[in-house]
Amino acid sequence: MSSTSSPSSVLVETPLRVVGTRPVRPDGIEKVNGRALYGADVQLPGALQGRVLRSPHAHARIRRIDTSAAAALPGVRAVITARDLPPAPDRVEEMGDRTTSLRYVTDNLLASEKVLYQGHAVAAVAATSDAIAEAALALIQVDYELLPVVMTAGAALAPGAPQILPGLRAERMGQRDPQPSNLASMVRHERGDLEAGFRRAKVVIDRRFRTETVHQGYIEPHATTAICQPDGQVTIWATTQGIFSVRSQIAAVLQIPLAHIKVIPTEIGGGFGGKITVYLEPLAVVLSRKAGSLPVRLVMSRTEVLTSTGPTAGSDIRIRMGADASGKLTAAHAELYYEAGAFPGSPVGAALVVSFAPYACATMRVDGYDVIVNRPRSAAYRAPGGTNVAFGVESVVDELAAALSIDPIEFRLRNGVKEGDLRPNNEPYARIGHLECLRALQQTEHYRSPLTGRNRGRGVACGAWGNWGGQSSATAALNADGSVSLNTASTDIGGSRASIAMQLAESLGISYEQVKPRIGDTDSVSHNDVTGGSRTTFATGWAAYELGQKIAAEMTARLAAAWKISAEAITRKSGGFASGTQAVDFAEAARIACDDEPLMVSVTVNPKLYGAGFSAQCVDVEVDPDTGKVTIVRYTIVQDAGRAVHPSYVEGQMQGGVAQGVGWALNEEYVYNERGELLNGSFLDYRMPTACDLPMIETVIVEVANPGHPYGVRGVGEVNIIPPAGAIANAIHQATGLRMGALPMSPPRVLSALLARKNGSKGCGAVSQG
Amino acid sequence: MQAFDYLPAVSVDEAVAALAAGGAGARALGGGTDLIAQIKEGRRSVARIVDLKRIPALAEIKFPPEGGAWIGAAVTCRTLNQHVEFKRRFPGMHDSTHLIGGVQIQGRATIGGNLCNASPAADGIPNLIAHRVRVHVAGPAGARVVPVEAFCVGPGRTVLATGELVVAFEFPASPVRFGAAYLRFTPRNEMDIAVAGAAAAVELDDAGQNFKSVRLALGAVGPTPLLVESAGPRLAGQPVNDASLELAGSLARAVAKPITDMRGTIEQRQHLAGVLTVRALRLALDRARGTRTVDALGRPL
């Protein structure tokens, strides 16, 4: 890593020409005309079609699996079960979106002793056609011994609850519990004397909240094709947020050296955190090996995606906050119980850091519990854990502000964090744009306009997300005509090919159109962390910036040699190079520089000063008092982008995060029966919003440059999903007088609360006292 | 997806024979927007499919001079949505035919399929009931006519015997000062299935002040779409006012016997049966009177 990573500001001083413009994306045409290749589009000659047998039960012991009839079916080339995977040690490794035991990862791929959720994979087949593979699944006999199911954190932690993971003992603030339970871990951050803080308060609000399991809902189902050659060399086509993460997960699970695995990315139809964990890829490799090295293609159905890939955690949350008469917070306390699903690793750790992140408060305690239940293993989902806890915190803050008769934005400004203040985990903030976002929201036409119409309400909420840097590597080759080939290996989910190429163009002083970005496979460049944590435009973009600096330096050196002068005598002028009377444009300089030897540079980075992102949002809703249906009438999102490299893509991220947040707030939830069977495993009944359910989402980009990036970039992908549920809950309160205590705030829940108020009882979904 | 035989029939007799020969494993095919999806998802196993779309009798649209309409069972929603004369005679039916799926689905989805699929939540059936439609059936034992409210006998189950198919729908002539409407409730504005639905058809007296007749039907609040039988006798002759509308709502609530599932709760559906009935009535009243006092969802302006 070069010297640009010094802890103080690394912002470049020169005016920017490319960053901040809105050029056409390099992958746009292919995606619009349908030629772009996605995971399921990979069709190799002779490929076998695979299918996965999944448990119909949410919790059962596998007594026996008989695959003989399936294996004997003509056309079936391989059948595998957990026995075909190498025995996994209980060794903790970095695996995809978490650090966890290899045993858990392997057991999630193919269940060994027990199935832990409906949809848990138990076997897989590869056959000469999909129909044969499907028929073969029906021939696999699995003898299950049913076990009692445990579906919620409350049930899992109740005394005498059935133990889901045998022998699991909680790690509680660094100490192992003596007794096994369904608690995987408990973490606390705290500062100050909590009860003394609450004693200083004039108003204390103490509330409990519940949120349900929701899925990322990416449009492209998981799909892969893999070949395992007789010599053990593996090639995998994957639709993934990180090809290197796929590689390392396969290497660990199947015990193959990293260099023997090549992962080739396809285009990706969304991931939002859900396409980091591998589900199909290791199975395809093992099937291919067993089937004599034929390629094996595996594609999930939508129902498999919903039952068997990671959604994000449902949660039980308690939020207690106190404020003095001047509206200053005196104490804040959160207890978060997050449902990890069948294996440890809910996003409760991240949620603790989100919790009171926008609020400066000297006295704080946040407790997080990671709880095992018989649901699919949760996976990362856009600002993992943030929406759940912010729903609670922003609802309570709204109540506090109302109780003290303070405008909700004013209340947030009075308590808002700025540089030097502490996050809930007691790390100080660098320069951040929280107050700027709140003030910008205050100034929007939306917030200043009066609320009109019957049954309407307005709500505001804010949120913070820490963002991430991570490792990136990239290479660039200067071509003799002055064009530049840029090679990265960061999955482009949201337009990052363009925003990374723009940073190289900016750094090199050329136009965006002169740079051709490509996304290579795992053999093309070195390690790249996943596209996740809002890191790619920040970190891979930084690598691109450095590539530009290196190319320019090398071109200067070669020109100096050609011109027989010292490099210091050469200056840059409007993209070209000049010295005294000599001046060449960039293309001519490239021709000279590449004359005798090719020019290629490579960069590796791991930038650390990624800078937190903030968002403030305002929503107007209309609640139909007869049906409980909530309609989003108007929505404005303000977000600090640090610097918006490609403002259209920043706006797209902001709108996308809000759209997902609206779905989470209003209708999305996993609905299970008492046996733990998912009842709504389709996009018909898992109700994500469609375009008909959303107004145009208005965006305001705030730019408080991140001093930790040459162009001031902050991650923009995630923080936008944190505030919507809280903002909508607050708007529903204004429209109806009801405080909703559970997500989703769906028509039956809102109606129930409305009817209960009419009848003088408490409806389901209404908020409960802590 | 399992393999099946595909037989395109060109006459009613041929279709009846093919269905009868196929027995329980044979299904008629209209647009396939229900059937193909069910086969793909493994919810229905079918050995033989008899395609009805090429049978001229099932594609007929006729308007008897005395009023009413005769609509072949394989006529698509899209055809009806674009049919000027049908819309002029039965504007209330449009509430259903334009709700079923989007334009692409409507281009394939038939009214016959909507009825014969016998979903309790089908958006077409309550409206057909409100319109007093008679279903013309052909089968191995000859032809028969079934009142549409008696057609469905359970979720996915109808009165049709093996080998029988629906040929056409007979819409009786509408009286003067007649109005009909159908409304459903869905959490999403599109791509959703009715949590509850209500259809209303009213005939008013000459002054437009009193109900001459009322027919109410409900969807998704019982094992089949339901006719609210008490509404006719209780509301005929009553003045049109808030009290009579509220009475209609309570009659609907009393008939509704909903379940709780992933799409809605008993409490919600029971309540919606009343709300949607009142709203559909208001919309039907506006149409009977040529006034505009409510919005497209039947809510007072």
Ligand SMILES: Cc1cc2nc3c(=O)[nH]c(=O)nc-3n(C[C@H](O)[C@H](O)[C@H](O)COP(=O)(O)OP(=O)(O)OC[C@H]3O[C@@H](n4cnc5c(N)ncnc54)[C@H](O)[C@@H]3O)c2cc1C
């Ligand atoms: C995306 C999508 C959205 C949809 N939205 C809606 C909606 O909003 N509201 C709604 O009500 N429905 C909806 N549907 C369901 C479906 O489109 C309708 O029920 C449609 O009217 C079915 O007609 P079809 O011609 O496609 O029936 P098919 O699928 O061809 O047949 C359905 C059933 O009826 C039988 N059948 C068909 N015709 C006859 C006949 N003449 N005689 C005897 N049996 C017959 C078939 O054997 C089959 O069992 C939707 C479907 C899809 C895929």
